[in-house]
Amino acid sequence: VFSEDLHASLYFVNASLQEVVFASTTGTLVPCPAAGIPPVSLRWYLATGEEIYDVPGIRHVHPNGTLQIFPFPPSSFNNLIHDNTYYCTAENPSGKIRSQDVHIKAGKYFLREPYTVRVEDQKAMRGNVAVFKCIIPSSVEAYITVVSWEKDTVSLVS
Numbered sequence: 739v740f741s742e743d744l745h746a747s748l749y750f751v752n753a754s755l756q757e758v759v760f761a762s763t764t765g766t767l768v769p770c771p772a773a774g775i776p777p778v779s780l781r782w783y784l785a786t787g788e789e790i791y792d793v794p795g796i797r798h799v800h801p802n803g804t805l806q807i808f809p810f811p812p813s814s815f816n817n818l819i820h821d822n823t824y825y826c827t828a829e830n831p832s833g834k835i836r837s838q839d840v841h842i843k844a845g846k847y848f849l850r851e852p853y854t855v856r857v858e859d860q861k862a863m864r865g866n867v868a869v870f871k872c873i874i875p876s877s878v879e880a881y882i883t884v885v886s887w888e889k890d891t892v893s894l895v896s
Contacts, residue, residue, distance in 0.1 A: 748774035748832040756838065759845045762810050762820075770803035771837055772828030778803075779830065785823035785839055793819065803828075807842065820844040855882070 752771045760766035770780040780803025782790045790805075792798045797819050798806045803826065807819065815821075821843040827836050853875045862868035872884050887894040 746775060746830070746832040748772070748778065748828060748830055748835050750835065750837065755840055757841045757843075759843055760807065762812055762815070762844045765809040766807050766842065768805045768807075768824075768840065768842060770805070770826035770828065772803075772826065772835055774828060774830045774832060776830050778828040780826055780828050782824055782826045784818075785825065790824070805842075807844075810844075815844060 750771050751773050755768070755771060758766055758768050770782065772778060772780065780799075782799050782803075782805050784790060790797065790799065796808055796810065796814075796816075798808070800806060805824065805826070810820070823839045823841045825837045825839050827834055829835075855875075856873050858871045858873050860868045860870055870887070874882050
């Protein structure tokens, strides 16, 4: 073991990210989950192995390794950029590591008309139990979680 090897490392900071869904109106920033000593060189690739390149105003890899997808109008949606699988690599004298695949996509519901979440009407006699159901359009239900119920802006259940 060489003494310089004791001070070199390459590791993942947070490798649990597998999917990023973002709004076309906001864009997204996706950090490469790797780091090391000495500092690492970070690069992003498509799942096919093709290194990605900057597309001005559309996609950019920052010097710190963060991948940025810029906001875009729905008419500019491009599968290759806005709904694709990426991965990043980190390299330094210790070696090279590859992140797991991260699917980055503009949520299709963000490209459509606004949606409404509503409560299904129920009838119950006084003193009995009524069960209410939150009706969420199927196009967005995978992305929405009910966190509380309110009546006239007063929280009923958290």
